[in-house]
Amino acid sequence: MSEGFVVRGLRRVRKLLESPGPLELEGKHLGRVRDLLRECAGGVGGEVSVRQRAALLAETYQHLNDDGRTTFLSTIANDFGPDPESVAKAHADYQAAVGTDRQWTAESALRKAMRSSRLRILTQFNALPQGVKFLVDLRADLLRLLDKDPALRSLDRELESRLSAWFDVGFLELQRITWNSPAALLEKLIQYEAVHEIRSWSDLKNRLDSDRRCYAFFHPRMPMEPLIFVEVALTEHLADNVQALLDEHAPVFDAQRASTAIFYSISNTQPGLRGVSFGNFLLKRVVDDLKRDYPRLTSFATLSPLPTFRRWAESNPEAWAKAFTDSDLAKIKRRLPPELAPVTSAGDLASLLSAHNWAADEQLSSALRSGLTRLAARYLLAARKGDQPYDPVARFHLGNGAHIERLNYLADTSSRGSHQSYGMMVNYVYDPDTIEENVEAFSRSGEIAAATAIRRSARD
Amino acid sequence: MSEGFVVRGLRRVRKLLESPGPLELEGKHLGRVRDLLRECAGGVGGEVSVRQRAALLAETYQHLNDDGRTTFLSTIANDFGPDPESVAKAHADYQAAVGTDRQWTAESALRKAMRSSRLRILTQFNALPQGVKFLVDLRADLLRLLDKDPALRSLDRELESRLSAWFDVGFLELQRITWNSPAALLEKLIQYEAVHEIRSWSDLKNRLDSDRRCYAFFHPRMPMEPLIFVEVALTEHLADNVQALLDEHAPVFDAQRASTAIFYSISNTQPGLRGVSFGNFLLKRVVDDLKRDYPRLTSFATLSPLPTFRRWAESNPEAWAKAFTDSDLAKIKRRLPPELAPVTSAGDLASLLSAHNWAADEQLSSALRSGLTRLAARYLLAARKGDQPYDPVARFHLGNGAHIERLNYLADTSSRGSHQSYGMMVNYVYDPDTIEENVEAFSRSGEIAAATAIRRSARD
């Protein structure tokens, strides 16, 4: 096939792009795209046409709607996988060679037979100026569309594996983000913050003040895209309320006197990097950087949400009965405003908390404190999803070696906080002396490290 | 196993490092290293011990001699490969699933069974400060030691594949190198230059003068290590002599008037990246950069060596007979100094050229010109290694779409030039209008693009 032909092909597909909105992929357009993919897989052409072809396919892809993208991705997944017969042959040869000197070349040959053209196609996009970001976004599409075609699962796995290689932690750069960072970058923080919404530029400025720190990981090929970022407050005590922490009018603390670093928000920004983990490295490196700048820091802790506490509590009515003592219930009944439905047992509490703005009622919320705290302790220590803690944030921090230090009642009174966890928040503490031990114990036997008070509270 | 134990293990191996020179790997030391590798493979420990362990293994490795390194690498290759039984099981399941919805998860499962722990071990080194360079150098060792153990071959293949992912051209950065570049970097050019030795700092400065350009590819994790670099002269004609080009005392040409860019030296610097190709991208990007700065440039060519011409010619006596006409021979005989052995047939020429400093003898070298040129044309167009051109530089440029434009007699009169190619050099020309066509024709059918004069010369 002559180069001229390739270029003519490009031109025909280019017409696709002139149609108005995003579109599906059908008929001869689909045929043409399949031809181009085949050329990609076959490595047809010199560097110039390879790049032109990749650019054209990328442009086409970006103009497709979800149905079109599913078709595009399914085509890659189905048509460019390994050939089962070649695999069978290479496998037979490999098994025959096991134990002989030939084993090793046979192994490489089997690996080669397994190597599909899918990756060859996808990695050609990497030569484009925004190629890495394109592939990360394409993976996000894949994850979203996974149910539409089982073949997409194997494409997803291959792409995940390649992204894991590219986003190996050795390639990531830790950068501090400050009020001197580019506005275009700061704007992305506003957009990506996933835990405690950034409400305005002055809210953001406050989070970058001299008693705050913000760090992000970047990849050299995605220079203005933070991959994950963490916001840190420098204080002299274990923070127990996130609204207090984010108060723009609170006085600025003299960071040189800080004893404690509070990680109060950690946001992953790229859904397309799911399964490629670097959060644990981020915290480790941030701790190193903070220690260098603030030698007096002795304590590294989080102020974390319990994002699925309420969901779990509402579907586990029996847990309420264990958490609330009779005297708790008696106190609650006494303080219950008369217009509300009566509370006869702990089982009624979930609906009470749904219906009423109880947090604003000082009397009532005070009566609920010990029961809710016990419920949360039980949730953190005992609730499971498979053999892992039910709470995703707990999974992350415990897996990194932190321990549960303290539960904070009415620590997040935003509507999100009430909605997710009855306003409850938790401090995980990273204690250098026990991190490695905790990691070991947690990964070996799922053992959860927690302060005695938490442990007792969960047992009561 | 507790963290404490890991650290004690580290301490014991650390003693290895206190012994004076490089050393072998034996007895309990080997046992200890094997334990550490097993921990690497198993992912034991938190981030801190992972990094400590990697650092220790890397240090240990760097202190080993070749025997020790072979043992180290063989241990990884042999002990951490895929398990043939698991592979067999996953393969049977895969073949059974072909054609069903289960095929795709079965494919991923087979791929997973094939995934060895070898890479898991190696990539942990990447978290070290100089980790990428360490792995590139380790691959260079592997290539050197390949014959010592067949198992190393499969380790090499896995590492090559990972390095290919990491050194994907999308991650490389083109940088211009000038006299304003760091001395530590320039020093590396002196050390790495593989074609025309850089004799001194003033030789180097001359190659970075205003009528010269030098470019290199860098990887973000190896910031002061050029991966490949090219030296370019800006001229107004196709250069025909490399000594003239490198003459420090030649007047500086006004680059704004240049019509022609001569790529006169291209050096790969990292033996550990063999098989990971980026040379073609380098030239493409350099051409783009040059065009931007010098819009008048119309011609992009090389002045290249023929590194294996002489080796080929000496083992192909029949080629001399075809290249030298009777009248050539007659002329040579006439001009032969009397003290030399007589030349009776073309077959005697190879030994004549070995024995005598003929290039300095104007009469004799003039008599040899047409025959040697024809011999070189034949070598470039007809000599083969498998289905590829015999000459490695020709393979590179023809594969990138250049054509052979001109042979230059007595173009490199250095001892290396005489030794490799009787002083012959060649201009390959990159003509944007024909590059893609040439790439296609060369890759499809091995067709070699050459100017008519060359083609005729080879046919005569």
Add this chain to the structure above:
Amino acid sequence: MSEGFVVRGLRRVRKLLESPGPLELEGKHLGRVRDLLRECAGGVGGEVSVRQRAALLAETYQHLNDDGRTTFLSTIANDFGPDPESVAKAHADYQAAVGTDRQWTAESALRKAMRSSRLRILTQFNALPQGVKFLVDLRADLLRLLDKDPALRSLDRELESRLSAWFDVGFLELQRITWNSPAALLEKLIQYEAVHEIRSWSDLKNRLDSDRRCYAFFHPRMPMEPLIFVEVALTEHLADNVQALLDEHAPVFDAQRASTAIFYSISNTQPGLRGVSFGNFLLKRVVDDLKRDYPRLTSFATLSPLPTFRRWAESNPEAWAKAFTDSDLAKIKRRLPPELAPVTSAGDLASLLSAHNWAADEQLSSALRSGLTRLAARYLLAARKGDQPYDPVARFHLGNGAHIERLNYLADTSSRGSHQSYGMMVNYVYDPDTIEENVEAFSRSGEIAAATAIRRSARD
């Protein structure tokens, strides 16, 4: 005087700083400051104590209120000026030497006698980290307090002369400001914008979009402080309305197609640099930069306010009579809403325009158009302040070689626009072919370059 004494002195003055708010300078504090100033002037001490002393004086100064600062500055001005007797002596010597070989050393000696210690004192602050900014702000104080003591005038002159040397245009760096600039810098634009207020971060982002450019001059010692900045819109026509230009919802123009660059806002930011001019260099360099990036640009113009038009018009009632014809007046009367005071002559118009929101009344504003335009033309071409144009913006652009191209009616309908100039704006055009000529003619004889239509309008 021993160093110990100096340091003890510092300590005593340091107490000043412990008093609560800004304060006056009196009694022994003043005595102590005077001592320190005397040490500055005398160059007492090594580098360490010089720097400590400067830091202490700067801190003291910054804690003073206006009365205190006046005392501080007056002390420098009065006590450290040249000594009239020495000047007299040096002058006599100089005059005696005129015409002889001794003239030149006598000249230097006179210059030396004139050199006061004031500058020696002030420039010691320059060694402080923010020293340059400190002196620029101190000059702003000086200008503000000038009337409090006639001696301040000569201190101001000396400081101005030194700042002129330091802010010589050769030391200024032109930087483009974009949405990728540090947020801390962009925040200063919001704060410093003096012509068309920046209302929000999204307003600012719009002014930095792809069809806009923003440039500023910086001094190497004040890296995050723009000294002057200009905002430019890239368009295809001469802009005639600033609200349209600043509309965040207007579509983005494809800058590559732009024929015209509109300078729609130029702000000086440092009152302390009054008299140190660099605005003309800014425009010149911006034009050069724009031409490089957009070779199709052919026209460079402003959309400028007439900041003192209304003030002038209100104090020149006779000008209205010349500008408004009888038929203008008749039309205005016809369209005058009945509830308003009647207009009998042009002299009534100024108060009409003050009392009524006439711009919103389409009928009435259309009737006023030609008269007001004529009035503005006359103002620009004929109104004078000394031998210069009355309008400060006109002085600036005409002095730089621009000509008046067009008056735009209802071009700035903001309350500021109405208040300053009845909503009128003007386009000055920088035409490379006539700039130098215009500069010459304007500086030689005050001749104002203007388009024929303007000229005719002013004459009518």
Add this chain to the structure above:
Amino acid sequence: MSEGFVVRGLRRVRKLLESPGPLELEGKHLGRVRDLLRECAGGVGGEVSVRQRAALLAETYQHLNDDGRTTFLSTIANDFGPDPESVAKAHADYQAAVGTDRQWTAESALRKAMRSSRLRILTQFNALPQGVKFLVDLRADLLRLLDKDPALRSLDRELESRLSAWFDVGFLELQRITWNSPAALLEKLIQYEAVHEIRSWSDLKNRLDSDRRCYAFFHPRMPMEPLIFVEVALTEHLADNVQALLDEHAPVFDAQRASTAIFYSISNTQPGLRGVSFGNFLLKRVVDDLKRDYPRLTSFATLSPLPTFRRWAESNPEAWAKAFTDSDLAKIKRRLPPELAPVTSAGDLASLLSAHNWAADEQLSSALRSGLTRLAARYLLAARKGDQPYDPVARFHLGNGAHIERLNYLADTSSRGSHQSYGMMVNYVYDPDTIEENVEAFSRSGEIAAATAIRRSARD
């Protein structure tokens, strides 16, 4: 005068540049240059022609030979000075105003009358890309040509004063120079090193090794021009031999263990900045930087030459008699090789040391040690030039607050070392506890701080 005329004028002068070598300035060329200078002084033209004119004059100047440059500079000095009559008038007015409110404006007016157009002309060159460097080099010319015309002296003073303002220490940037610095910059060190010649790139690399430091001051407008630089060795003792210090083959010292920083070479690079001092600030800042990186450093010293010791000794024969005791002389006579002229008194020693390579003669040089050391001590402590120490290096370090710690015999055995100071070198020590005291005592009464041994040695 129209702009056209200016440009025509430029063209005529431009012809000057076409003549081959550097040239004189005569006849109509001189007339034309004078016209251009007059336009500069008068501020004729807009920014474009100002810059063109400056560029042309600069080019012209650079093509002139010394006679031409003298004429050029004399023209500026003579024709553009202040007008004595205006000065007389302003002076009379000033004296009359002294003591009244008018004094201050009268002072400014006198200052204005003194302001010559010379500086106005010179500073226009600052707008050129290399303008600052051009003026610094022009000042170097001025200093060299000072004797040719007395008028040049006043031009020199005015330029020095402006350069002092521009090169105020607040504007200088301290940079560390390492082997990672640009080669073009390192090349300048080789060229500028004024104390101990840098013999090769490997000599230079050795001076930038991990146990060395090199720092320079830069001006923002001369980015690749070090103004002054210092080379430092990190050691564990007070160095006593410069050849040992510069030995490329000496083992590298572990800088983390260093107790002592030896400043062994300080070079001023710009003769045109004579009188603009920044050497003292350099040392201060370097000490600060070293302390930050090496907290264990306790001692900061130099190993310095005595550049005029021999010159002084040869013209002070009586000093020898005091320095050499009879027993010294006896010892010398005993060890004198028989072929040499006999030594009868100390007065013969100077010529002995001139004639004979005595340093290589272990016996003889040992006999000379105590006398020569006493002679050097006397030289440092007692020899005077005016009221300052005779030795220029001593003036510098003593003025900065160092004290003389130790004399080192045969410490510089290079031919330069022998030639300047009989191989003697001296350690000045900067002791933070006494620096300020020393500065005070030295500047007040010329008191020289020295260790007791030195002091005793000088007295003996």
